[in-house]
Amino acid sequence: MGVAPRLVALTEQLLGAPLPLRLRAWDGSEAGPAEGPVLLVRHRRALRRVLFRPGELGLARAWVAGDLDVEGDLYQALTALADLVWDRQRAPAAPRMLAAVPELLALAGPLPLPVRPPREERRRRPGPAHTQRRDRRAISHHYDVGNDFYELVLGPSMVYSCAVWGPETDDLQDAQGAKLDLICRKLGLRPGQRLLDVGCGWGSLVLHAAQRYGVRAVGVTLSTEQAEYARERIAKEDLTDRVEIRVQDYRQVTDGPFDAVASVGMAEHVGAARYQEYAERLHRLLRPGGRLLNHQIARRPLPDESDYRIDPFIDAYVFPDGELAPVGRTVGLLERAGLEVRDLEALREHYARTLRCWVRNLEQGWDRAVRLVGPARARVWRLYMAASALQFERGRIGVNQVLAVRPPDNGESRLPLRPRAWVELTS
Template structure:
């Protein structure tokens, strides 16, 4: 018995799904009363779904335009993702129908199509770029994500060009207010004072460098692997007359030879260096900071070791952060402590990151046509999925964001610290 694509979908997913399916063979399936309609336009799209069931297959078909979604904002598909996450789940087809399903699909449907240009191949196929987290491969991974274009990031991130979790001081605070509050919180946790020298590793477009130099009177060096970010950030410092005390340098943090810094900030870098490299990473930072100096590590974490490695092999790894790795905050704390940092304060800001990602998605939605013109429709679709999906992940405690404040302990345990934290809320 030959089945249509719509009938196959009903056998696999049922009819209580949050969408109706229209297929290129003229058939329909799913929930006819749903307000969302999926339009499977091509045979290639079906091959993506068959050869990679789950998020990767759906993403491939959607990014390539083989799967269209009516009734959903492509820049901010948050509501769709909520419904799919809550209501969509494959069921076990009736064994009597399995032969019909396989026969109706045919052998050709099980041949994987070419990957979309936005997708990275799996890690084992990228060995030609070097071993995971080698300097060469890290540079390529960072370039894949951060060198989309500065103009695209301006549309998504807004005037602050801050691409890390903001800290909302009030319920009604704007994204810009929250990003400024985040940088200020980091500066206070580091106890910055005029005349200090600070190092900001993974500095992005230089937001922390600018804020610290302008508001706390320090001299700051920021380092980023992205050439686009470095050029943009240095020009920004020059425009604001801050280049005499601030620098945004293009390079690997491992190439920083300066030492004796009074404080170090690492905002959104730990996710990229690899869990096995934590000891070497924090040892390197310990060599660069003075005794008694503070380190603020701000990074995405996972709730526990019971959670699967979220970024490994899935949509985020292939499309957003190649080679990215997350660990529970306890792993970071232990790694810092093993390298001579006394952990003084830990804070989870995951609700703030959910808000931040929602704000970025709204920016993308509001600037959709310009974003597509700048980066292409496929990349824009990737970002819509990524930002909305990340917001949902933070909301549901599938991922977290921790700031860990450590202090390098000097000989004899000397490390001046107030009796109570002095950085406020």
């Protein structure tokens, strides 16, 4: 019997369910459904990785190293595997795992079995998460991989958060422009105001706000490569007198007050233990009556929040120390910091569509991406973006824009009355 039939039988024994994909093993044998994408087990190293890191991390290592792959539609393959991968109740029970070990060892080959993790995996460091030094390293792991690579994936907008799509919007660049403009309108920006962009990325929002709304803007990032790119864009547009980019932690910003603060796709890096401090610092940086736009990915609440665990693949290869929280907790902590939450807009479907555009850009430019960052890192980005798109589509995670105000003493918010003044321009 070839390897593939043995692997399929073993997998179904472990999972207690049929394998929904065809499988092709390193010896050329195949087994499983005849139609649809094919799961490729290119080398017995894949089994060694899973044996010594059972679960998602072992599978991730095999994927990143190229020992596992998918032939055909990646979305279709991930959709077929979704319930098996994401449903924690489907995890193999200990007796089934123990019973499968002899067969796994036989297929994995002779000793020694351990395999070094791919070098793209971040090294876990002792000590508490979300210190300024550790956050700087985590951000560098994800963002300092080359601006050319991000240009390929993100397109000309260089915006790394979900776009806002309208009924007649088919172009990613237009949808990202609509998102930037929506943020500026929600913040009520006017000429001469000061804007702080926390986690400014490659400078797209501060540039848009300075060019279209006449503000003076400060953008802070922990990524040196992002800062260099943003400064070049600002100089090219002759805006160095009105836009400043700093390599600086948000906890080091002391030159408030600002009329408005934007935090777009940054709060996921803050962590639960630091979130109250984050909210309080942003409150202090706002002038009375100033507005905060907090754009943040959210997860579903759990019956017992102590059960929350950071996704091991994301933590090891994508966003080290990144944490997601339910939107209700986020709103509560912003309010506890003294901010008045005035609007919440859910954009879950918008992010799914944006991610599919990024995946398409990556796949169309695959050879160049591999030249820029290597095959392993390109594989990391393709998997995490495709899987994230499905997570948003299935409602497992969402993304929300929360608009809040630092209340002035007289209680005057200066926000428009209902209906939302900014909605008609994006509907």
